[in-house]
Amino acid sequence: MIRLENIAKKYDLGGTNVSALDDISFTIEQGEFVAIMGPSGSGKSTLMNILGILDNASSGAYFLEGHNITSLPDKEQARIRNRHFGFIFQSFNLFPELSAIENVMLPMSYAGIGFAERKQRAAELLDRVELSHRMTHLPTMLSGGEQQRVAIARALSNQPNLILADEPTGNLPTDKGQEILDILTELHRSGTTIVMVTHNDAQGDMAQRVINIQDGLLHSEVRR
Ligand SMILES: Nc1ncnc2c1ncn2[C@@H]1O[C@H](COP(=O)(O)OP(=O)(O)O)[C@@H](O)[C@H]1O
Ligand SMILES: [Mg+2]
Structure with a gap:
């Protein structure tokens, strides 16, 4: 993939x-669950940003579904991001002035989906992460765990082929982090490809493959 x-x-x-x-x-194959691990400053987020084409590499080549997308125009890259990728960040990155449901609806509006369908799909996704009772709350009115669940619903809004999660539990207490991991595990079981950065060995153990990065170099790969 x-x-x-x-x-x-x-x-x-x-x-x-x-x-x-x-x-x-x-390479990352369709349906895989890959963990990226390594010390702080080793290049994990840089790698995630390149994988999600939020940033361009200085050199090298990136193939998505066999197509070389290394140096596409910004507009085309934005389209690919919106259609193919869902992002989950350590600090949630919700829009503070938008309610939970509006945050989930936003990527669908970039994809050209009409209002009624956006609203219905967003409500379904918030239900899936057990937040039906928080749809009109602003992010500041939600706990960290709830904000991250909204971010997951948003990441799923355009039915992405790939979820990119950069330390998704890094700002959460252990029990709330576990809820996020349970949702990711469930998504993987239902066929979504996941790449997750983590510091945590137990979380790395959940993945089928661990890519270790040290000082910007691929240090080792472990398959289970
Ligand atoms: N925008 C930037 N400008 C300059 N240096 C950066 C920038 N982003 C990251 N770096 C540097 O690149 C290295 C890798 O950073 P990062 O990918 O954030 O590591 P990690 O996510 O593994 O902690 C670090 O040395 C960091 O200081
Ligand atoms: Mg990082």
């Missing part, structure tokens, strides 16, 4: 080059 070939990412900090990723190559 995804193939990265020799991906590198360098940041130019006023003349000094910082290498965040170097020579990263791997």
Whole structure:
């Protein structure tokens, strides 16, 4: 489904080059659950941003479903993101001025889905993450665990092929984090491909494959 070939990412900090990723190559198959692990600052988020085409690599090639999407125009990349990917971030990243249901509806409006269908689908998704009673709440009125469940519903709104989750439980207490992991496990069982960054060995054990990154290099891969 995804193939990265020799991906590198360098940041130019006023003349000094910082290498965040170097020579990263791997594939992700449809239906896999992959964990990305490594110390803080090793390049995990940089890699996730490239996988989700939120950011472009400095060099290397990215193939999605066999198509080379390495240097598509911004507009085309945005379309692919919206149609194919669902994002879950450590800090939830909900729009603070939008209610729970409006947050979930938003990606569907970019996809050109009409209001009635957006609203119905968003309500169904919020029901699926057990938040039917919080649909009109603003993010500030929700607990962290609830905000992350809204973010999951939003990530699912355009029926993505791939969920990208960057430390999705990092800002949550253990029991609330477990609820998020249970939802991700369930999504994986029903066929969704998941890539999750985690610091936590037990969470890594949930995945079928662990990709270890150290100092921007692919350090090891473990398959179960
Ligand atoms: N926008 C940026 N500008 C400059 N350096 C960056 C930027 N983003 C990340 N980095 C650097 O790249 C390296 C990897 O960062 P990151 O991918 O966030 O690591 P991780 O998610 O594993 O903690 C770090 O050394 C970080 O300081
Ligand atoms: Mg990170």
